[in-house]
Amino acid sequence: MAKETYVPCLLGLFRRYGYDGAxxxxxxxxxxxxxxxxxxxFPGGKDEMVQTVLDYLExxxxxxxxxxxxxxxxxxxxxxxxxxxxRLAYEDGNQPCLTSILLLGSARDVFHDRVQVIYQSWIDAIAHILMESGMEQNLAQERGEDALITIQGSLILAQGLHDPAPFQRVMQQLPNHLC
Incomplete structure (x- = not known):
């Protein structure tokens, strides 16, 4: 089987245990x-496994x-x-964000650059929509950052409380807050 066959399983493992715990x-x-x-x-071992999962996520x-x-x-x-x-990707707030998990522990230095690119692309895409709506560029960029802060924060809170309600609420309210 191709190594991509194992991506869903690896994604689940790294989400659950993190890099060090998997x-x-x-x-x-x-x-x-x-x-x-x-x-x-995965001749490159666990690092290559995570890189393959990050390729999938990207x-x-x-x-x-x-x-x-x-x-x-x-x-x-x-x-x-x-x-x-x-909401679908994070199972309505019941699954944590792998990119956030990879910024913890020994994986931080290994995967930081890839996670940074993912986050920046996402922020820029949100900012672009807000600028289309007439928002000034600096404010649109700040709102894009705030959107990711809100999304990631709600996922962390949902995991910490064992309650997906904060994430669900954010997903419902975020579009109106941004616009």
Whole structure:
């Protein structure tokens, strides 16, 4: 099987345990692959596994978030569509954000640059919509940053409280707050 076959499983493991906690033993058990097979598919080890998951996430964000934000149409509707897709991706607030998790522990220095690019692209896409609506560039950029702060913060709070309600509320209210 291609290594991409294992991405959903790896995504789940890294979301649950983080980079440091997702040991090769746990990865082997979850994927059904022995350690030798893991290194056959991922010669770069755990770093390559995370890079493969990040490749998947970048494609998903491009197709499901950035493209939606770049389409023609009413800004509020595009922002709502982004929020609807985020609700699906994070299982209505029941799943944490992998990119945030990768900024913790020993993975921070390894994956920071990729996470930064993902976040900046997302902020820029939101800012672009707000500028289309007539907002000044600096304010639009700040609001794009505030949007990610709100999204990420609500995911962290939902995980910390074991209650997805804060994330759900943010997804419902964010388009109106931004516009």
């Amino acid at each position: 040991t090769l033993s746990k990865i082997s058990q979850a994927t059904g692959l022995g350690k030798a097979s893991l290194y056959h598919h 494609r998903w964000i491009e197709q499901n978030i950035l493209q939606v934000l770049k389409e023609e149409g009413e800004p509020g509707a595009r922002l709502q569509q982004m929020c609807d897709r985020l």
